Amino acid sequence: MATRLPEAASVTFSHPDPMVPHLYRVLRTRWDTGDTFSLELTPEQSADIPQFEAGQFNMVYIYGVGEIPISISGDPARRDTLIHTTRAVGTVTRVMSKLKVDDLLGVRGPFGSAWPVETGRGKDMIIVAGGIGLAPLRPAMYRILAHREDYGRVVLLYGARTPADVLYRKELEQWRSQFDLDVFVTVDRATGNWRGSVGLVTQLIGRAPFDPMNAMAMVCGPEVMMRFTTMELKKRGISGDHIYVSLERNMKCAIGLCGHCQVGSLFVCKDGPVFRHSRVEPLLTKWEI
Template identity: 50%
Template sequence: MSMAAEGAASAAAGVAGKPAGPDPWLPRLGRIVSRRRDSRDAWTLEIREQIPQSASFRPGQFNMLTAFGIGEVPISLSGDPAAMDRLIHTIRPVGPVSTALAQMRPGAAIGLRGPFGSGWPLRQAVGGDVLVVAGGLGLAPLRPVLYALLAGRERYGRITLLYGSRSPDDVLFHREIVSWSRRQRIEVHVTVDHAASGWDGHVGVVTTLVPRAQCEPQRTVALVCGPEVMMRLTVAALHAHGIPHEAIYLSMERNMKCALGLCGRCQLQSVLVCRDGPVFRYDRVRGLFAHKEL
């Protein structure tokens, strides 16, 4: 095994998870319970399985969702991991499958496989500060970790959320962000790229919020999710702020088909994003991070 492969394998070993369910190839049947608009173009679906699973998911994992007759796509879980009776997914329609999923109404049948992939490293964060940095829809995969952090609030130091959105209308989970901020158990900073009338918050890219984070860099674990260019710039800003590369974790996105590491569609050199990720420690994959999807 090459050094690059060993590094990738080690990175996966720290946070990787195994698929749940009796048969990871076979979609389980679920029904849409509710559909809610959570930003200008993002919809959140609540799903209940016909035969509920006994195990919960870990923040950062994803399911493969099936719109019957159209196709299947990977969608991150965005709900509370403690709520085992329901599955929450937040979707932005960009293609035929995600569009069909986002348009599903209560009562509609949906297929799902999973959960798959690695989770955010909550155990590594115990006793220190946690800095969560999200861009756009990247808040959805990080929302479960915020639930988990708040549920075990006494185990962590300062918890800070830095969130950047294109505009006020694109801010995801607006009511919850306000609630998190008011509870004073978490420090919240929100910025938008383009302000509108009535917006009195910060304007600028999310990296401009990094200096505002009240954390001790050497005892901080940073969790980052968003568009790839945003994550690249955020890693640079966090490192300049004093946070070591080995304390920065990010969630990578690639086109996935099987979610089991067999088809190779999401391969990046020695790494299969569906199997070894999607959450990676940055210092272990920094050489792969510049490779664009083919």
């Protein structure tokens, strides 16, 4: 229904269009493992990157190739550079992995929900990551470590396929040497001179030191890993209301309009990607939902 008859047929919006990317320049590139790399980016048209929360993601555009959602893996307290870590496995990420310092790419975001790091204050924090799932959890680690005294025990459980696939290795080693952190790393298959734990990340949960009655868990990894991890966490006595997971789905718009990321009645892009486990559990146990 027409509400009025405007004279001019042009429309301007005061806010920037969330569908239009902003230009970012590559500052640094780094291969973290054989197939996983990090890009450090700086915005072309502003001094600071937009404020983001741990767990949020950006849509990253590679000229002429395409655009994909990638979680932000840098420190939310740092506004000068944007860090994305991803695996070179798809059309876009393969081209992205070949970008050099000073190359330009497009970024729009941040989008989505965040890890509830603030509401976890006073609790034991259990962070469980599988493979590249450590990337969206690293900003949460930074946030917790920046206010370490506000939390109880902080436990990081990390599982990788092989020792060569361990992400952010130097950082993990540094965290593991801290007296106020409990860091356990395990691999599916040991190679070379690996002397650490071998097995699934779920097997670490039984011996992790935390008080289940006063704990919050944040889990990210393949969906099957998150399913079994939450089962183990619940066995230890943490309620599904205090477990958070981050979901991955196909996304084209990131603003709840393209329909691709639906899981039941949820849009992973705007209702997630971080969900309270009790909210999504009935959906995650249904095949192909």
